[in-house]
Amino acid sequence: MFDQYTESVLIFMLINVVLALSLYLPVSAGLLSLGQGGFMAIGAYTSSYLTVTFAWPFLAALVAGGLAAFLVGVIVGFPALRIKGVYLIILTMGFGEIVRVFFLNFERTGAASGLGGIPGHTTLPWLIAVVAVLLAGFWQLRRSRMGRAIAAVREDELAAEIIGINLTRVKIAVFAIGGALAGLAGGFYAHYASFIDPAQFGFHRSAEIFIMVLLGGMGNFIGATLGAVTVTLLPEVLRFLQDWRMTFFGTLLIVMMILRPWGLVGARR
Amino acid sequence: MLEQQVLNGVMLGSTYALIAIGYTLIFGVLHLVHLAHGEVFMVGAFAGLMAVRFAGGDVFMAIVFGLAAAAAAGALVELLAIRPIRRRKGHSLAPMISTIGVGIVLQEVVARTFGAEQVGFPHRMEATSWHVGTITVSSVQLLILGVSIVLMVALHLFVTRTRLGMAMRATAESASIAHTLGIRSERIVLLTFVIASALGGAAGVLVGLSFNAISPFMGIDMGIKGLAAMLLGGLGNIYGAMLGGLIIGMAEVLSVAYLASSYRDAFAFIIMIAVLLLRPRGIFGSLHHVEG
Numbered sequence: 001m002f003d004q005y006t007e008s009v010l011i012f013m014l015i016n017v018v019l020a021l022s023l024y025l026p027v028s029a030g031l032l033s034l035g036q037g038g039f040m041a042i043g044a045y046t047s048s049y050l051t052v053t054f055a056w057p058f059l060a061a062l063v064a065g066g067l068a069a070f071l072v073g074v075i076v077g078f079p080a081l082r083i084k085g086v087y088l089i090i091l092t093m094g095f096g097e098i099v100r101v102f103f104l105n106f107e108r109t110g111a112a113s114g115l116g117g118i119p120g121h122t123t124l125p126w127l128i129a130v131v132a133v134l135l136a137g138f139w140q141l142r143r144s145r146m147g148r149a150i151a152a153v154r155e156d157e158l159a160a161e162i163i164g165i166n167l168t169r170v171k172i173a174v175f176a177i178g179g180a181l182a183g184l185a186g187g188f189y190a191h192y193a194s195f196i197d198p199a200q201f202g203f204h205r206s207a208e209i210f211i212m213v214l215l216g217g218m219g220n221f222i223g224a225t226l227g228a229v230t231v232t233l234l235p236e237v238l239r240f241l242q243d244w245r246m247t248f249f250g251t252l253l254i255v256m257m258i259l260r261p262w263g264l265v266g267a268r269r
Numbered sequence: 270m271l272e273q274q275v276l277n278g279v280m281l282g283s284t285y286a287l288i289a290i291g292y293t294l295i296f297g298v299l300h301l302v303h304l305a306h307g308e309v310f311m312v313g314a315f316a317g318l319m320a321v322r323f324a325g326g327d328v329f330m331a332i333v334f335g336l337a338a339a340a341a342a343g344a345l346v347e348l349l350a351i352r353p354i355r356r357r358k359g360h361s362l363a364p365m366i367s368t369i370g371v372g373i374v375l376q377e378v379v380a381r382t383f384g385a386e387q388v389g390f391p392h393r394m395e396a397t398s399w400h401v402g403t404i405t406v407s408s409v410q411l412l413i414l415g416v417s418i419v420l421m422v423a424l425h426l427f428v429t430r431t432r433l434g435m436a437m438r439a440t441a442e443s444a445s446i447a448h449t450l451g452i453r454s455e456r457i458v459l460l461t462f463v464i465a466s467a468l469g470g471a472a473g474v475l476v477g478l479s480f481n482a483i484s485p486f487m488g489i490d491m492g493i494k495g496l497a498a499m500l501l502g503g504l505g506n507i508y509g510a511m512l513g514g515l516i517i518g519m520a521e522v523l524s525v526a527y528l529a530s531s532y533r534d535a536f537a538f539i540i541m542i543a544v545l546l547l548r549p550r551g552i553f554g555s556l557h558h559v560e561g
Contacts (some may be wrong), residue, residue, distance in 0.1 A: 082546075
């Protein structure tokens, strides 16, 4: 249908959409994370280890990767109950770093030399289906009880608690489900890239996901999706600049924040 | 053995402290997590290297050059990437994204100019080392400690004894009240960036000298550790940042000596998270400065 280059760009774009949504979910409850790369690594490593070593079917491995990231998300979610704002951002950064160092030393998954020979199961139809389901889910969530609870927690925690919203449940749920989505994206990523190493999931990755959501605007999930598309396509469009494209990308980021400090589709609140 | 490890921890910790102070000054005045501070540190290290390589300078030249170059870089960051965004009163996290952009630019420009590989200072400047009982101290270690202490004392005196330092503290306390009292906050913000970046640049040269290897990508590692140190001490607290730096440095050195050395980078964060669980606002943290 597409040539290989277009297909790979589309696949990375859709994976990025899943990653952006994985961060948007906690963000919509006011919880910012700069450690989403860590969840992605957990999903990527878990699912690839299962397919490579135990020849698990793709779907089962993918789910297992998401589940592993979900469980870790529950654990990371607990500190998020007490720790807020900038403290939380840096704490999650630390979490991402811990995950990276863990896989850098974990012999069973190849440590620093990485894990290779991962079967290439990720295809475009798979990803289109997943993204479609996710977008529909986020659309539904907006108007649901849970969606309103999340918005209430973001706007005013204390008031939300007073009207009977279970803060603990909402916060841990958004953090863990967000983690699970990042883990899922990691599984897709690994089964397309066919080789993973810890360096791919470091601070750079977390920052990239962060940029997608903030560039798109934190107001709604469409913004996050748009941010993901922009962040994927920009470096491709800038390819003609060759060696200087990342410099240009960084500059563009600054300029965009100057021109549209509320994000591409962000609403002024 | 323990004495030696403690000494090494103090050396490493004092460089972390210098970086953490930079973060905390900027956070205190602007409520901004400056995610390119690690790259400013890296620019300082490269400027120091250039001074030694091309101008044939000595260690002090390297430190002065590193400090000056980082200060200039910091000023440019504020003028070009922070001020225009603050003027437009955008999302509170917009300047933070912008600093990620700055970090990418600085990294790439240095990598394109000097190559992406690690480089070292021309000749190992660790001229002499002394043995005191069971402890070995090298001249580079003494230099690191000496320069760090001098800079920290100078900062302390500046903040507590001068009018500008007072103005800086007032702006950190409340920018709007400071403004009403006639403090020109724009200048204070720029000054804060210059001081914070200069300290980071000096740390860059010191770290470059002690590891004898610098690379365009060294800013991330050091930056994250500096952030952890700032967080430990409590956001916006200079003395907290000093203590936080020492704790992180000590934790790292001791974990290498007595636990698994390959997990040294994770150990600092495990300590940070443990402390935050007990004191969610850091050791010296107050209720101020929580929301970013």
